[in-house]
Amino acid sequence: MENARRKLTIASFNVNSLRIRVPHLLAWMKARAPDVVLLQEIKCLEEEVPRLEIQGMGYQVSAVGMKARHGVALLSKLPHRVELTALPGDANDGEARYIEAVIDLPDAPHGRPLRVASIYLPNGNPISTDKFTYKLAWMDRLIAHARELLKREEILVLGGDYNVCPTDEDVFDTVAMADDALCQPATRQRFRALTHLGLVDAFHALHPEPHQYTFWDYQAGRWQRDEGLRIDHLMLSPQAADLLDDAGIDKEPRKQDKPSDHTPIWCRLAA
């Protein structure tokens, strides 16, 4: 084991509109000081991203946006190179749900780069509609792409809003969620397929206790009752999992006024 390694914090946050959440995002970034931030639901065009505020904190900013809906972004202190702005496998899929970039790590083990992706996986509700079909097809494309990426043997983090509760332990009320796209057997089977490829759920690997959530619905006092879902995940390649040092859920942003309905998750790699 080499010593005096740098520790890299990689975080994911579904902000539910980037422009309206700038104060929450910057306050949280100041407190957590993440090296890489993966954002989802920026809900704006790329030219509407509040770049100056984020760059002012010392981050390079890349984004894939749409008007009013979806949208992902990737922020990093070290320079990154964007390699993909859409998930491969369907040229007709125009929804802004994926961005992938590479960051060179000067002192990384075996000279491996860090590869990160910000993922906004389709919600898929209601399950009787083509929205659920789209979700499952998107997951199949993600599995196929992950299989290719893993061949590179890089330090890889596929992070974001997966819109998947991996097990019943990730749900506040399994009866209430029984017909929800986030909890369907077909959804969970595809999420497990990612783990079968060798991807590790960073938070769950270190904190397997049930009922730890990253999302609480705005409605019905879900936050106050701690009735939430664990749907945001950081999935690590074996080379990243070897370096996994810590992981957590930062609840402070969800406590603020006018919060996102999600809160950030993070992991720390001894890279």
Add this chain to the structure above:
DNA sequence: ATGCCTAACACCGTTAGA
């Protein structure tokens, strides 16, 4: 509970989210 809450866009309501 066709409900609850929030954001965007358009427009004084509708759509979408999870």
